[in-house]
Amino acid sequence: MEFQISTSILASALNTVSKAISSTAPIPALSGVKFDIYDDRIELTGSDSDISILKTLYTKDEENKLEIIETGSIVLDARYINEIVKRMDSNIVKFELVDGTFIKISGNSAEFKINGIRANDYLTIDFDITTEKNKMSVSTFEKIVRQTTFACSDKETKPALMGVNFKASGNVLTCNATNSFRLATKKIILDKALNFDITIPARTLLSVSSILSDNLEFEMAIDMTKVSFIFDDTIVRGRLIDDIYPDVSRLIPPAYSYTLEINRRELLDAVDRTSFIKSEGKNVVKMTIDSDHIDISSSSQEIGSSHETIDVISFKGDTLTISCSGKYLYDALRTIDSDIVILSFSGELKPIVINGKDDESLIQLISPIRS
Amino acid sequence: MEFQISTSILASALNTVSKAISSTAPIPALSGVKFDIYDDRIELTGSDSDISILKTLYTKDEENKLEIIETGSIVLDARYINEIVKRMDSNIVKFELVDGTFIKISGNSAEFKINGIRANDYLTIDFDITTEKNKMSVSTFEKIVRQTTFACSDKETKPALMGVNFKASGNVLTCNATNSFRLATKKIILDKALNFDITIPARTLLSVSSILSDNLEFEMAIDMTKVSFIFDDTIVRGRLIDDIYPDVSRLIPPAYSYTLEINRRELLDAVDRTSFIKSEGKNVVKMTIDSDHIDISSSSQEIGSSHETIDVISFKGDTLTISCSGKYLYDALRTIDSDIVILSFSGELKPIVINGKDDESLIQLISPIRS
Numbered sequence: 178m179e180f181q182i183s184t185s186i187l188a189s190a191l192n193t194v195s196k197a198i199s200s201t202a203p204i205p206a207l208s209g210v211k212f213d214i215y216d217d218r219i220e221l222t223g224s225d226s227d228i229s230i231l232k233t234l235y236t237k238d239e240e241n242k243l244e245i246i247e248t249g250s251i252v253l254d255a256r257y258i259n260e261i262v263k264r265m266d267s268n269i270v271k272f273e274l275v276d277g278t279f280i281k282i283s284g285n286s287a288e289f290k291i292n293g294i295r296a297n298d299y300l301t302i303d304f305d306i307t308t309e310k311n312k313m314s315v316s317t318f319e320k321i322v323r324q325t326t327f328a329c330s331d332k333e334t335k336p337a338l339m340g341v342n343f344k345a346s347g348n349v350l351t352c353n354a355t356n357s358f359r360l361a362t363k364k365i366i367l368d369k370a371l372n373f374d375i376t377i378p379a380r381t382l383l384s385v386s387s388i389l390s391d392n393l394e395f396e397m398a399i400d401m402t403k404v405s406f407i408f409d410d411t412i413v414r415g416r417l418i419d420d421i422y423p424d425v426s427r428l429i430p431p432a433y434s435y436t437l438e439i440n441r442r443e444l445l446d447a448v449d450r451t452s453f454i455k456s457e458g459k460n461v462v463k464m465t466i467d468s469d470h471i472d473i474s475s476s477s478q479e480i481g482s483s484h485e486t487i488d489v490i491s492f493k494g495d496t497l498t499i500s501c502s503g504k505y506l507y508d509a510l511r512t513i514d515s516d517i518v519i520l521s522f523s524g525e526l527k528p529i530v531i532n533g534k535d536d537e538s539l540i541q542l543i544s545p546i547r548s
Numbered sequence: 549m550e551f552q553i554s555t556s557i558l559a560s561a562l563n564t565v566s567k568a569i570s571s572t573a574p575i576p577a578l579s580g581v582k583f584d585i586y587d588d589r590i591e592l593t594g595s596d597s598d599i600s601i602l603k604t605l606y607t608k609d610e611e612n613k614l615e616i617i618e619t620g621s622i623v624l625d626a627r628y629i630n631e632i633v634k635r636m637d638s639n640i641v642k643f644e645l646v647d648g649t650f651i652k653i654s655g656n657s658a659e660f661k662i663n664g665i666r667a668n669d670y671l672t673i674d675f676d677i678t679t680e681k682n683k684m685s686v687s688t689f690e691k692i693v694r695q696t697t698f699a700c701s702d703k704e705t706k707p708a709l710m711g712v713n714f715k716a717s718g719n720v721l722t723c724n725a726t727n728s729f730r731l732a733t734k735k736i737i738l739d740k741a742l743n744f745d746i747t748i749p750a751r752t753l754l755s756v757s758s759i760l761s762d763n764l765e766f767e768m769a770i771d772m773t774k775v776s777f778i779f780d781d782t783i784v785r786g787r788l789i790d791d792i793y794p795d796v797s798r799l800i801p802p803a804y805s806y807t808l809e810i811n812r813r814e815l816l817d818a819v820d821r822t823s824f825i826k827s828e829g830k831n832v833v834k835m836t837i838d839s840d841h842i843d844i845s846s847s848s849q850e851i852g853s854s855h856e857t858i859d860v861i862s863f864k865g866d867t868l869t870i871s872c873s874g875k876y877l878y879d880a881l882r883t884i885d886s887d888i889v890i891l892s893f894s895g896e897l898k899p900i901v902i903n904g905k906d907d908e909s910l911i912q913l914i915s916p917i918r919s
Contacts, residue, residue, distance in 0.1 A: 257851055260824040266817065266856075279852065287821055291852035446637065450658055453631040480628055481650065481662035485637075 178214050178249025178274040182234065183242040184284070187270060188262045190232045191255075193388050193411060194223030197230040198255045206298040209252035212272070213296070214245060223255065224302055228381050230388075231304045233410045242269060250296030251280055258282075261289050304412050306405055310396040315389050315408075317365060321352050322386045324363050324512040324539055329379040330356035337420035340378045344422075345371035353425050354379070359505050360425055360542040361512070373399055376422050381415035388413070428542060429530060433521035435494030437466055438534065441518040443487050444471070445510045448503050451475035451483045460503035463548050467496045475503060490517060499525045500548035509541035549585050549620025549645040553605065554613040555655070558641060559633045561603045562626075564759050564782060565594030568601040569626045577669040580623035583643070584667070585616060594626065595673055599752050601759075602675045604781045613640060621667030622651055629653075632660050675783050677776055681767040686760050686779075688736060692723050693757045695734050695883040695910055700750040701727035708791035711749045716742040724796050725750070730876045731796055731913040732883070744770055747793050752786035759784070799913060800901060804892035806865030808837055809905065812889045814858050815842070816881045819874050822846035822854045831874035834919050838867045846874065861888060870896045871919035880912035 194210055202208040203226055211222040218235045236243045251274065262270060267284035275281045278293040321341070330338035335357075342353045350365040385406045389395060395408035399417075406413040452460050456477040465472040471489050476482035499522060506529075510518065515533025522529060525548075531541040565581055573579040574597055582593040589606045607614045622645065633641060638655035646652045649664040692712070701709035706728075713724045721736040756777045760766060766779035770788075777784040823831050827848040836843040842860050847853035870893060877900075881889065886904025893900060896919075902912040 254851070257824055261821070264817070264821045266821070286858065287818070287854070287856045289852060289854045292850070446635070447658070450632070450635045450637070453628055479663065480625070481660060483658070483660045485658045487657065 178212075178251060178280075179246035179272065180214055180219060181242070181244050181246075181269050181271040182219070183240065184262060184265045184268055184270045186234065186241050188259075190221050190234060191259050191262055194221045194230045194232050195255050195259060196384050196388055197223040197225055197228045197413075199225040204298075204300070206252050206294050207300065208256075209254045209294055209299075210258055211250065211252045211296055211299045213250045214248045216245060216248060219243065219245070222299075222302060224300060226300060227378070228384055228413065228415045229300075229302045229304070230384075231302075231412045231414075235410070247274075249274055251278065252294040252296055252299050253280060253291060254294075257291055261291070302414070304405075304414060306398045306407065306412070308398050308400045310398045310407060311371065312368075312394055313397055314394050315392050318395070319386055319389070321363050321365070322382045325352050325354040325361040326379040326382055327508050327512070328354040328356060328359050328361040328541075332356075335420075336418050337376055337422050339380075340376040340418045340422075341382060342374070342376045342422040342425075344374045347372075353422070355423075355425055355428075358502075358544045359509070360428055360540075361509075362425070362429070362540045362542070364538050374422070375399055375404060376418040376420070377404055377415060378418060381413075384415075385413050428528065429540060430521075430523045430527065433523055433530070435466070435492070435497050435522040437471065437492050437520040437522075438490040438517060439471060439487065439520065440490065441510060441513055441516055441533075444473075444518065445507065447473045447485045447487055448507045448510065450485065452503055452507065454480050454483055461500055461546055461548070462503040462506055463498065463500040465496070465498045466492055468492050494522070497522055497525065498548065499529065500546045501529055501543050502546065505543045509543060512539065512541060549583075549622060549651075550617035550643065551585050551590060552613070552615050552617075552640050552642040553590070554611065555633060555636045555639055555641045557605065557612050559630075561592050561605060562630055562633055565592045565601045565603050566626050566630060567755050567759055568594040568596055568599045568784075570596040575669075575671070577623050577665050578671065579627075580625045580665055580670075581629055582621065582623045582667055582670045584621045585619045587616060587619060590614065590616070593670070593673060595671060597671060598749070599755055599784065599786045600671075600673045600675070601755075602673075602783045602785075606781070618645075620645055622649065623665040623667055623670050624651060624662060625665075628662055632662070673785070675776075675785060677769045677778065677783070679769050679771045681769045681778060682742065683739075683765050684768055685765050686763050689766070690757055690760070692734050692736070693753045696723050696725040696732040697750040697753055698879050698883070699725040699727060699730050699732035699912075703727075706791075707789050708747055708793050710751075711747040711789045711793075712753060713745070713747045713793040713796075715745045718743075724793070726794075726796055726799075729873070729915045730880065731799055731911075732880075733796070733800070733911045733913070735909050745793070746770055746775060747789040747791070748775055748786060749789060752784075755786075756784050799899065800911060801892075801894045801898065804894050804901070806837070806863070806868050806893040808842065808863050808891040808893075809861040809888060810842065810858065810891065811861065812881060812884055812887055812904075815844075815889065816878065818844045818856045818858055819878045819881065821856065823874055823878065825851050825854055832871055832917055832919070833874040833877055834869065834871045836867070836869045837863055839863050865893070868893055868896065869919065870900065871917045872900055872914050873917065876914045880914060883910065883912060 213220040221232045265284040266287045273281045282289045344351045348367045352363040354361045392408045398405045454475040474484045513533045517534040529543045584591040592603045636655040637658045642654045644652045653660045715722045719738045723734040725732045763779045769776045825846040845855045884904045888905040900914045
């Protein structure tokens, strides 16, 4: 095994595949990056067995400055190889198998001999895509991730809720995330009719989002148990959650008794100001709404209380008092892109439904708290 | 108690005094900021009983927009008061004692009632300066802090070594910091003859350095047990360490058998590149020096080895092999401001002494490790 490559290109590729590598790897080889050297390319793989990332660098791409002298495979600890390449003293870095699993990595005058792990000890990961690939815009994907993943559960007791459910039916893709106390529902119009119903772990979505960088679009392929994201000679492959996702559509009331229209920023800032007033670690916001104002208050025996009145743009319904988690309200309001938000209510013990004015594509729902 | 003040000025003052407040306060009142309202000023105090900071804001300073309606004192939890003032919805914030220890804090429409602590429950801190004040330039002080504090011990078993010893004798101020395995010695020429020998905790020096901001100079006053730093209507007062500081001057050899002159950046980068090669958590750098080159290497059974050769500018003495902590060498080289450094040696088991070329004001000394 022997090759040389552009230091900066390799550093960036290592950074990409390292996103899948966990510091608490289930088997020692998974704390490393697998290098597979072929005649015309090198493949780098990082994996934590749930998420796997493959990055291919070709000799034909001139900027890679990739020269293969001898093919072969090795696994190098991600921490060490990242440190070495990041600080290398030359624009080209050379790799050479010197003895057993020892790899010599050299630049200008700097030279390292690093103890690698045999590639045979690495997990067998199948990156072949056999199913249909569908294009998606990166900006749409990143919006879905930003507007839904925060609402997922972090509790392993309900595995399905740790992911975002993607359900395509005809030309509509519906993305749902919930932890049983709040729900984010995002609808996207697809270019063509598709039909699937999968749940992707929030962690996988956040990993993909963090490495899409400046791509404009990517391809997505789904098989029975896995989803693949394909872009830029990179494949990110993640396990799907195989628990059945609950039917959350019935949580959204068909009609409302109260509708509030209000400036999003003013409400967000008021809720944010109360956030430190916590009882038993939780900030509860109480809203009293009439036709002119919304009164936002919060109190805690230990700390004290807050109180603030904001003018509303409009309010339909009788005076209403309703309480909810200040954090959930803040998180939900942050995902809305419109300057004006609509809060809809069916009663003080019924869910609060939030969407941007003139934008039905994103709905945030929050369970109330008995005040 | 009732007053109003510029929100941004108060936020900045709270930020300053909060530097002394510990999240693990020894008595509940110390988790708060003490507000003392007088006819012509307000005083804010933060303290963890070791370090205390007093900031005074006067009505006469127009930018404070300070208006005193009623005098009084109260302690308000630093976490809550910082949160409130940082997010306040107006340029002026009003404070009013409403009931017992409840303070109403209000802006435009936002209003808080916070449960305070009686000022009587706060520590009695004497900020009076009765001894001579001496001027010091902020840039000189920050240089001392940057070049010495890192070398202090973090072990409470040797209290004296947790501080920097400041010893003024005639026109020379010598600042020493050591953890027994390395030593930083900085010498400053004073404008006038002074005579003192005090040890200031590294933590106090770092706190002061973090709030000096854009001042050009400050005053320093020393009494038997305390040091005060005075600037910008602010007093930082810290306890001195009363253990006797060891005589470290004898650690620096009077003459050397080997002298190396080398580019600082090249050596620093080479040492940095080896830093991940650790045995039992420690990175040891081995240097072999002859008249033309320095050979820097490091190895670990588990990880592998590194090897690098750099041209030297000059080397006086026979070929020498010496090992030391890579971290200590890196830390020491980082504090040197010259482009060229001089490393002086007396033998492979004698201390390594480092200074900038043509700069004897700062000496870094490192104990070698038997290789």
